[in-house]
Amino acid sequence: MEYQIWLNGEFVERDKANVSLLDRGFRLGDVVFDTSRTFDGKVFRLREHLERFYRSLKYVRIDPHMTIEEMELTTLNVVEQNEDLRREYQDDYMITQIVSGGVGLRGDNPTIAVVIDPLGSPRWAPSYKSGANVVISKTRSYSSQSLDPKVKHYSRLNFVLAELEATDVDPQAIPLLLDLDGNVSESIGANFFIVSQGQLIVPKTESTLQGVSRMTIMELAESLGIPVSEDNIQPYDVYTADEAFLSSTPYCILPVGNVDGRKIGELAPGPVTNQLLAAWSEKVGMDIVDQLLRLPR
Numbered sequence: 001m002e003y004q005i006w007l008n009g010e011f012v013e014r015d016k017a018n019v020s021l022l023d024r025g026f027r028l029g030d031v032v033f034d035t036s037r038t039f040d041g042k043v044f045r046l047r048e049h050l051e052r053f054y055r056s057l058k059y060v061r062i063d064p065h066m067t068i069e070e071m072e073l074t075t076l077n078v079v080e081q082n083e084d085l086r087r088e089y090q091d092d093y094m095i096t097q098i099v100s101g102g103v104g105l106r107g108d109n110p111t112i113a114v115v116i117d118p119l120g121s122p123r124w125a126p127s128y129k130s131g132a133n134v135v136i137s138k139t140r141s142y143s144s145q146s147l148d149p150k151v152k153h154y155s156r157l158n159f160v161l162a163e164l165e166a167t168d169v170d171p172q173a174i175p176l177l178l179d180l181d182g183n184v185s186e187s188i189g190a191n192f193f194i195v196s197q198g199q200l201i202v203p204k205t206e207s208t209l210q211g212v213s214r215m216t217i218m219e220l221a222e223s224l225g226i227p228v229s230e231d232n233i234q235p236y237d238v239y240t241a242d243e244a245f246l247s248s249t250p251y252c253i254l255p256v257g258n259v260d261g262r263k264i265g266e267l268a269p270g271p272v273t274n275q276l277l278a279a280w281s282e283k284v285g286m287d288i289v290d291q292l293l294r295l296p297r
Contacts, residue, residue, distance in 0.1 A: 131257020
């Protein structure tokens with residue numbers, strides 16, 4: 001039995017789904033997406049993800065011919081369709097809505113998919129115990145003057161190049177990109193935080209995606225009485241921070257142990273990171289770290 005995805009109005013086995021080589025998403029990168037994840041089979045903050053998705057669609061002027069309510073219902077139907085298999089594997093998954101410009105004239109026939117990707121236990125899962133190794137890449141984030149970072153898109157060759165740079169240093173390393181002014185921007189599909197003197201600091205969003213996980217962490221910090229600020233962060237601030245972590249849909253919060261070979265803080269995860277991990281686990285009713293560590297790699 002295979003996971004089922006939804007493609008252009010029909011359920012298809014995940015490993016047998018096909019999109020034309022003539023699709024504008026494949027040929028031109030004319031495609032946007034958004035990704036949420038499940039916790040014990042329940043989609044986390046689906047509406048917020050879909051609202052961001054529809055803002056991206058509006059910005060790039062692709063009409064999906066579906067209302068946000070229809071997309072939400074379709075997403076929940078995909079979740080329901082795969083519930084038995086999810087329980088069998090005792091896993092959760094990321095669920096991604098994708099819309100491209102389709103084949104032919106722009107807007108006439110968009111390609112629409114709702115895809116799931118099992119979490120499994122990815123290569124970065126051990127970082128919960130010792131902290132991820134992060135490398136600041138030479139490759140930079142896109143300038144907001146050419147491609148607004150608030151759009152969640154698949155034009156990600158800069159991420160690919162940044163990851164190659166990082167894995168040249170360490171096969172398990174995760175890249176961290178700077179913007180054109182030398183400020184910390186983001187990682188591959190992830191926001192970046194530091195903790196300095198008890199304050200949580202996150203880069204401004206001029207060249208960074210406004211992540212839903214980022215928003216969740218800021219809300220959790222406020223509930224815990226941890227001061228939060230949005231500011232420019234330079235590599236100096238990262239190297240001298242007390243703690244650092246990445247935030248993203250699949251791993252929620254991932255502690256950082258080293259950046260460019262420099263140890264960050266005394267422990268990874270540090271005390272503030274642990275507080276936030278515990279608060280997130282409480283919010284979703286399950287131990288998110290335990291789940292990712294116990295699943296087979």
